[in-house]
Amino acid sequence: MERIxxxxxxxxxxxxxxxxxxxxxxYKVDIRKIPSIIGGDxxxxxxxxxxxxxxxxxxxxxxxxxxFQARKKCPNLQVxxxxxxxxxxxxxxxxxxxxxxxxxxxxxxxxxxxxxxxxTNYLYKDYVALAHKIKDEIKNTYGFTVNVGIGNNKLCxxxxxxxxxxxxxxxLLKDEIASKLWPLDVKELFMVGKKTSExxxxxxxxxxxxxxxxxxxxxxxxxxxxxxxxKNASWGIDNSEVNEENYHKDNSISxxxxxxxxxxxxxxxxxxxxxxxERVSRELREKxxxxxxxxxxxxxxxxxxxxxxxxxxxxxxxxxxIYKKVINIFDKNFKKEALRLIGVRLSDLNEIKNxxxxxxxxxxxxxxxxxxxxxxxxxxxxFGSEVIISASLKQIAKDKKKKQ
DNA sequence: TCTGGGGTCCTAGGACCC
DNA sequence: TCTGGGGTCCTAGGACCC
Numbered sequence: 001m002e003r004i005x006x007x008x009x010x011x012x013x014x015x016x017x018x019x020x021x022x023x024x025x026x027y028k029v030d031i032r033k034i035p036s037i038i039g040g041d042x043x044x045x046x047x048x049x050x051x052x053x054x055x056x057x058x059x060x061x062x063x064x065x066x067x068f069q070a071r072k073k074c075p076n077l078q079v080x081x082x083x084x085x086x087x088x089x090x091x092x093x094x095x096x097x098x099x100x101x102x103x104x105x106x107x108x109x110x111x112x113x114x115x116x117x118x119x120t121n122y123l124y125k126d127y128v129a130l131a132h133k134i135k136d137e138i139k140n141t142y143g144f145t146v147n148v149g150i151g152n153n154k155l156c157x158x159x160x161x162x163x164x165x166x167x168x169x170x171x172l173l174k175d176e177i178a179s180k181l182w183p184l185d186v187k188e189l190f191m192v193g194k195k196t197s198e199x200x201x202x203x204x205x206x207x208x209x210x211x212x213x214x215x216x217x218x219x220x221x222x223x224x225x226x227x228x229x230x231k232n233a234s235w236g237i238d239n240s241e242v243n244e245e246n247y248h249k250d251n252s253i254s255x256x257x258x259x260x261x262x263x264x265x266x267x268x269x270x271x272x273x274x275x276x277x278e279r280v281s282r283e284l285r286e287k288x289x290x291x292x293x294x295x296x297x298x299x300x301x302x303x304x305x306x307x308x309x310x311x312x313x314x315x316x317x318x319x320x321x322i323y324k325k326v327i328n329i330f331d332k333n334f335k336k337e338a339l340r341l342i343g344v345r346l347s348d349l350n351e352i353k354n355x356x357x358x359x360x361x362x363x364x365x366x367x368x369x370x371x372x373x374x375x376x377x378x379x380x381x382x383f384g385s386e387v388i389i390s391a392s393l394k395q396i397a398k399d400k401k402k403k404q
Numbered sequence: 405t406c407t408g409g410g411g412t413c414c415t416a417g418g419a420c421c422c
Numbered sequence: 423t424c425t426g427g428g429g430t431c432c433t434a435g436g437a438c439c440c
Contacts, residue, residue: 191437191438191439194438196438
């Protein structure tokens with residue numbers, strides 16, 4: 001049976017959601033109708049564009065560019081901060097609403113969903129009419145607009161929702177590949193970014209149609225395994241399933257921080273790593289997972305990134321064990337040049353702790369640690385505090401310093 | 405006041421084993 | 423004295439997404 005997949009994408013999600021928030025709190029202007037952006041905090045050196053209004057877009061402002069650059073393009077630009085808690089609330093509303101139309105929904109990001117409508121045709125004979133109904137209901141109920149893309153697979157649905165914005169329904173069905181997909185530049189194809197499109201252009205492959213008709217061997221020579229994706233995608237082929245499990249895979253948990261000032265002060269950096277380790281290991285415990293690999297992420301003042309990772313002897317969710325490893329990796333790999341950013345990543349996450357040393361064999365100290373940690377977790381949960389860090393952890397950083 | 409943060413997946417190359 | 427190969431595990435780095 002031919003599948004029918006919807007891809008639903010909130011238009012300028014962060015900006016729309018902030019506009020709604022502001023209107024609900026007495027702000028007189030709808031920021032969707034003026035040159036505006038949602039941006040990071042420039043004083044904290046996180047000044048990039050996260051979302052833009054249609055007028056800002058017309059002025060050439062793009063997501064991800066520095067705000068100072070955006071201001072040059074548009075001197076009367078209004079900048080608003082992100083409100084992620086609010087975005088989560090809006091996201092939840094929108095996704096819960098969609099559940100009435102199909103049980104099979106895959107969250108793709110905070111503002112995008114795939115919905116598998118296959119087999120619902122006894123209810124909804126006309127999918128385009130249904131898509132319009134969904135789009136309009138969301139607009140009327142929640143006050144923000146969406147694009148709905150309809151395809152016979154996820155790739156085509158996703159490409160279709162991207163066609164013309166905002167507040168539109170588009171189809172990209174099997175018999176429309178040649179007319180709607182092929183004329184586009186290869187860089188429009190999902191998963192074809194800057195590097196790949198540059199390489200394709202060098203090969204004089206400019207449109208998706210040209211890509212579709214390029215000899216596979218020629219593609220494979222340059223793109224290896226990616227060639228298979230490129231070939232299939234150019235013909236609108238994608239056999240992946242809509243699956244709610246796809247979104248929350250939990251393959252890794254990470255956090256990074258751009259520092260207020262570049263610094264090579266190891267005490268300061270280790271202090272930051274301690275907070276970050278606390279955060280990621282708490283998230284790990286919340287998800288009832290155990291990590292086997294720990295990484296430290298560095299970015300120096302010239303924006304050169306590097307990272308180092310190591311396996312743990314046993315999977316753990318214990319902050320102290322993880323922090324010991326973090327410090328160990330840091331000491332071995334820090335290049336002693338001022339850093340702009342530092343971070344911690346946990347990966348190789350397992351459901352079950354491989355208990356080579358059972359809790360009964362663990363020494364008294366270790367048992368105490370685990371008890372303390374659970375207590376701290378429950379206090380933090382109760383009071384929403386993020387600052388309780390056991391003194392024994394701070395000691396790790398100090399001990400290490402003494403040894404040097 | 406110049407350039408975020410959180411993810412996934414893939415690849416190349418080294419170490420090690422038989 | 424011509425320098426095997428397959429397999430596995432691990433790490434660093436990069437491409438891409440929102």
